[in-house]
Amino acid sequence: MDKSAYQVTIENSIITAETLCNDYEECTFINCDFAELNLAEVAFSDCSFSGCNLTNVKIKHTAFKKAIFNDCKLMGIQFTDANRFLLELNFTNCILDYSSFYQLKLNKTCFLKCSLKDVDFVETDLSNASFDKSDLYAATFERTNLTNADFRTAINYNLDPSLNTMTGAKFSVLSLAGLLDKYKLKIT
Numbered sequence: 001m002d003k004s005a006y007q008v009t010i011e012n013s014i015i016t017a018e019t020l021c022n023d024y025e026e027c028t029f030i031n032c033d034f035a036e037l038n039l040a041e042v043a044f045s046d047c048s049f050s051g052c053n054l055t056n057v058k059i060k061h062t063a064f065k066k067a068i069f070n071d072c073k074l075m076g077i078q079f080t081d082a083n084r085f086l087l088e089l090n091f092t093n094c095i096l097d098y099s100s101f102y103q104l105k106l107n108k109t110c111f112l113k114c115s116l117k118d119v120d121f122v123e124t125d126l127s128n129a130s131f132d133k134s135d136l137y138a139a140t141f142e143r144t145n146l147t148n149a150d151f152r153t154a155i156n157y158n159l160d161p162s163l164n165t166m167t168g169a170k171f172s173v174l175s176l177a178g179l180l181d182k183y184k185l186k187i188t
Contacts, residue, residue, distance in 0.1 A: 043083075063087075069094050080104060080120075107145075131157075151175070 004023040011030040013019070015037060024044045031051040043063040049072050056076045063083040070092045079089075080102040087104065092112040100120035107127040114134040122140055127147040137156035141164050148168040151157060152175075159166070159179055171179065 064089055068092075074099060 003021040005021045005025070005027050007026045008024075009028040009030065010032055012032070014033045015029075017038065020037070020039070020042065022042055024042070024047050026046045027044070027048075029047065029049045029052050032049070032053075034052060034054045034057050036056050038058040038060075039062045040058060040060040041062065043065070044067050045063070045065040047064075047066075048068040048070070050070045052069075052072045054069075054072060054074045054077065058081075059077060059079065060081045061083045062081075063085065065086045066088045068090050072091075072094045074091075074094055074096050075098055077096070077099045080100050082104075084104065087106075088109075089106065090110045091114050092110070093114065094111075095115045096111075096119055097115055097117040098119070099116075101124045102120050103123045105125040106129060107125050109126065109129045110132070111130065111134045112132045114131075116131070116134055116139050117137045119136070119139045121144050123143045125145045126149050127145050128149065129146075130150045131154040132150065133153045133155075135156050136154055136158075139157065141157075141159050144164045146159070146164050146166045146169045148170075149166075150170045151159075152170050152172045155175070157175070161179055
């Protein structure tokens with residue numbers, strides 16, 4: 001697998017262990033299927049993924065340096081296993097259900113119109129992150145840095161302010177119930 005790809009567009013392909021490179025730089029993946037693939041030690045630098053299926057990929061020490069995902073399915077990924085050096089991810093209209101970002105530094109990450117159901121954000125640095133129009137049903141936030149994070153248009157979140165750092169975090173008045181759930185209040 002000692003191959004590299006630079007400024008290449010790969011479309012409508014099923015990516016396999018045989019076709020996988022170990023280094024991708026400034027590459028674009030459109031409608032590609034990576035499902036269940038072992039991406040260990042692969043590096044993606046300044047790459048974009050559009051309409052791709054990355055469900056259950058294994059990313060042990062995989063590098064994502066400025067990776068952008070649009071309309072992708074990324075279910076069940078243990079992002080916590082990724083290479084943390086220069087890790088930078090952004091997601092638009094993606095399904096990230098059942099994934100884990102445990103203990104990652106993801107400040108300024110954008111989750112726009114994403115499904116983040118049952119996602120693990122425990123001990124994650126999400127300062128200045130945006131969850132614009134994202135669904136956070138059953139997502140777990142504990143000891144998470146949410147300083148200046150934006151939840152104003154997010155839905156279905158359940159956050160305990162006593163368990164997270166939330167200075168300057170932004171919320172909609174209509175969604176404040178998600179901050180008070182532990183008190184079992186009836187808010188009408």
